[in-house]
Amino acid sequence: MKTIATKRGVLPGFGLTMGYSVLYLSLVVLIPLSALLLNSTGLTWGKFWDIATDARVLASFKVSFLTAAAAGLIDAVLGLLLAWVLVRYDFPGKSIFDAMIDLPFALPTAVAGVSLTAIYSDKGWIGSLLEPLGIQVAYTPIGITLALMFIGIPFVVRTVQPVLEELESEVEEAAATLGSGRVRTFLVVVLPQLYPALLTGFALAFSRGIGEYGSVVFISGNMPMKTEIAPLLIMSKLEQFDYAGATAVALLLLMISFLLMLIINTLQHRLRKTAR
Amino acid sequence: MKRGFKRGIVVSLVLAMSMVTAACGSSSGKSDNSVELLNVSYDPTRELYESYNKAFSAYWEKEKGQKVTIKQSHGGSGKQGRAVIDGLKADVVTLALGYDIDAIQKKGLINKGWQSKFEKNSSPYTSTIVFLVRKGNPKGIKDWNDLIKGDIKVITPNPKTSGGARWNYLAAWGYALHHNNNDQNKAKEFVQQLYQHVPVLDTGARGATTTFVEREIGDVLIAWENEALLSVKQLGPDKLDIVYPSESILAEPPVAVVDKNVDKKGTREVAEAYLKYLYSEEGQKIAAENFYRPTLESLKEKYKDTFKDIKLFTIDEFGGWAKAQAEHFSDGGVFDQIYVPGK
Numbered sequence: 001m002k003t004i005a006t007k008r009g010v011l012p013g014f015g016l017t018m019g020y021s022v023l024y025l026s027l028v029v030l031i032p033l034s035a036l037l038l039n040s041t042g043l044t045w046g047k048f049w050d051i052a053t054d055a056r057v058l059a060s061f062k063v064s065f066l067t068a069a070a071a072g073l074i075d076a077v078l079g080l081l082l083a084w085v086l087v088r089y090d091f092p093g094k095s096i097f098d099a100m101i102d103l104p105f106a107l108p109t110a111v112a113g114v115s116l117t118a119i120y121s122d123k124g125w126i127g128s129l130l131e132p133l134g135i136q137v138a139y140t141p142i143g144i145t146l147a148l149m150f151i152g153i154p155f156v157v158r159t160v161q162p163v164l165e166e167l168e169s170e171v172e173e174a175a176a177t178l179g180s181g182r183v184r185t186f187l188v189v190v191l192p193q194l195y196p197a198l199l200t201g202f203a204l205a206f207s208r209g210i211g212e213y214g215s216v217v218f219i220s221g222n223m224p225m226k227t228e229i230a231p232l233l234i235m236s237k238l239e240q241f242d243y244a245g246a247t248a249v250a251l252l253l254l255m256i257s258f259l260l261m262l263i264i265n266t267l268q269h270r271l272r273k274t275a276r
Numbered sequence: 277m278k279r280g281f282k283r284g285i286v287v288s289l290v291l292a293m294s295m296v297t298a299a300c301g302s303s304s305g306k307s308d309n310s311v312e313l314l315n316v317s318y319d320p321t322r323e324l325y326e327s328y329n330k331a332f333s334a335y336w337e338k339e340k341g342q343k344v345t346i347k348q349s350h351g352g353s354g355k356q357g358r359a360v361i362d363g364l365k366a367d368v369v370t371l372a373l374g375y376d377i378d379a380i381q382k383k384g385l386i387n388k389g390w391q392s393k394f395e396k397n398s399s400p401y402t403s404t405i406v407f408l409v410r411k412g413n414p415k416g417i418k419d420w421n422d423l424i425k426g427d428i429k430v431i432t433p434n435p436k437t438s439g440g441a442r443w444n445y446l447a448a449w450g451y452a453l454h455h456n457n458n459d460q461n462k463a464k465e466f467v468q469q470l471y472q473h474v475p476v477l478d479t480g481a482r483g484a485t486t487t488f489v490e491r492e493i494g495d496v497l498i499a500w501e502n503e504a505l506l507s508v509k510q511l512g513p514d515k516l517d518i519v520y521p522s523e524s525i526l527a528e529p530p531v532a533v534v535d536k537n538v539d540k541k542g543t544r545e546v547a548e549a550y551l552k553y554l555y556s557e558e559g560q561k562i563a564a565e566n567f568y569r570p571t572l573e574s575l576k577e578k579y580k581d582t583f584k585d586i587k588l589f590t591i592d593e594f595g596g597w598a599k600a601q602a603e604h605f606s607d608g609g610v611f612d613q614i615y616v617p618g619k
Contacts, residue, residue: 239438242607
């Protein structure tokens with residue numbers, strides 16, 4: 001039989017912590033979001049629909065979601081590798097390497113954007129090597145993806161790392177003694193346990209990428225219909241003091257992101273169940 | 277493990293929040309014999325107001341025996357205007373275009389008719405739009421019509437996100453009008469062609485300058501004269517040349533007192549004096565030294581070697597900012613039609 005005390009957990013102070021959480025959530029998340037809703041109520045449905053189906057808005061959504069998804073996917077693969085290296089091997093300078101993963105969190109995104117552009121533009125170190133091959137990175141969607149990869153990689157590493165740490169290598173050894181090859185051990189034994197964490201990492205990197213503004217505007221070139229991201233469109237509407245239009249785009253962006261997150265989260269829930 | 281990590285994040289967030297609130301709580305009070313002004317300005321006036329503030333403080337202390345500290349805030353013109361609307365307690369605004377001050381006026385923070393409160397349309401200094409090209413002008417760019425020839429690449433910021441870039445756009449439009457018997461369609465065609473030569477649309481003027489100078493992208497940068505002169509001075513005249521087109525627009529960055537704020541803070545007198553002193557000989561000299569065109573006749577003569585005399589037209593040619601904004605830069609306006617055909 002469960003008593004109330006055990007239901008609430010060992011630590012006291014449920015009322016206080018819950019109260020604080022609710023207050024914090026409302027001040028920082030809920031009230032600003034409802035202000036967003038209120039601001040766009042100045043629009044009629046017809047006008048909202050016009051903004052939602054505007055060719056430029058649609059094009060910018062396409063750019064934002066595709067580049068964020070691509071960056072998230074690449075990050076998922078690269079992040080897994082990074083986490084693997086950090087968890088499974090010891091090498092000199094590991095702790096420095098480990099700390100460096102968090103740098104994209106700390107660095108102002110504008111700085112990231114400016115330095116990436118400097119390196120990948122036609123005249124930059126790497127850009128000048130790629131240019132003869134016909135590959136242009138800066139001022140194309142590839143550049144945007146690159147910036148978003150930079151921003152998103154810590155999310156994947158930091159979500160996968162702890163799960164990897166708890167995986168016991170004995171399980172892999174057991175699989176090996178039972179006659180499973182390396183590839184099969186990885187695909188059948190290791191990977192399924194990592195899926196939920198990988199998915200979380202992807203979702204975080206992806207959603208961060210959709211809203212990213214600071215680093216992208218420097219490397220994207222901001223060409224309407226081609227490399228214009230949705231957050232930039234919001235900024236340019238604000239620049240015209242068009243609050244309602246800006247919030248309409250923001251609301252759309254939020255709704256689509258929320259839907260995608262919901263789908264990813266349910267998917268993750270299922271994966272977690274099957275992984276057990 | 278993961279939960280511990282998340283909890284760590286939440287705890288540090290809470291800590292950070294409480295630190296911010298603590299920092300905000302401890303703002304300084306003021307004594308009777310000192311006064312503080314906040315000047316909300318746009319990006320490239322930083323150096324200008326740094327030296328002007330010193331000059332004005334000295335002048336005011338001598339005149340009234342009162343110490344005045346001037347704080348500055350810089351950023352994109354539209355963004356700064358919005359900050360004032362949203363409650364930034366600016367005493368004066370010194371922005372890139374009248375449209376942004378109009379927007380503040382519409383919210384009731386500035387009284388109507390602000391533009392006639394000070395001389396010369398409330399624009400103590402002016403500038404114009406010129407071309408910055410690579411040393412020796414390898415592509416032979418002399419005038420606006422050279423910009424749409426062959427594979428010339430033009431760098432200019434997005435007029436929808438950069439107030440300054442709206443002057444660039446209108447300068448091109450005005451030139452095209454005058455060379456096509458005021459045919460609006462021909463002008464539109466010209467500007468359309470011009471923007472097809474733009475490979476990168478930066479969000480602000482400084483960004484565009486970086487693209488052109490540091491990334492070495494493009495053959496010509498359309499820039500404010502003060503930015504062009506400053507770039508040449510800072511980066512060395514061995515890298516860049518300035519080309520003056522046959523005609524251009526007179527850019528008038530206006531100033532205004534934010535009436536609601538100064539009346540509340542009791543700073544009207546000093547705020548008005550602050551803007552008025554911009555028209556004095558000393559203020560004009562500081563403007564000229566920071567590459568803004570002075571409006572005082574005696575100084576115009578003195579600096580005529582720095583600021584080349586070219587044919588200049590004004591925003592009135594477009595029926596004022598409200599009309600120009602609605603026609604060209606609002607959503608679905610002429611600028612949007614360049615990129616989204618058939619709308």
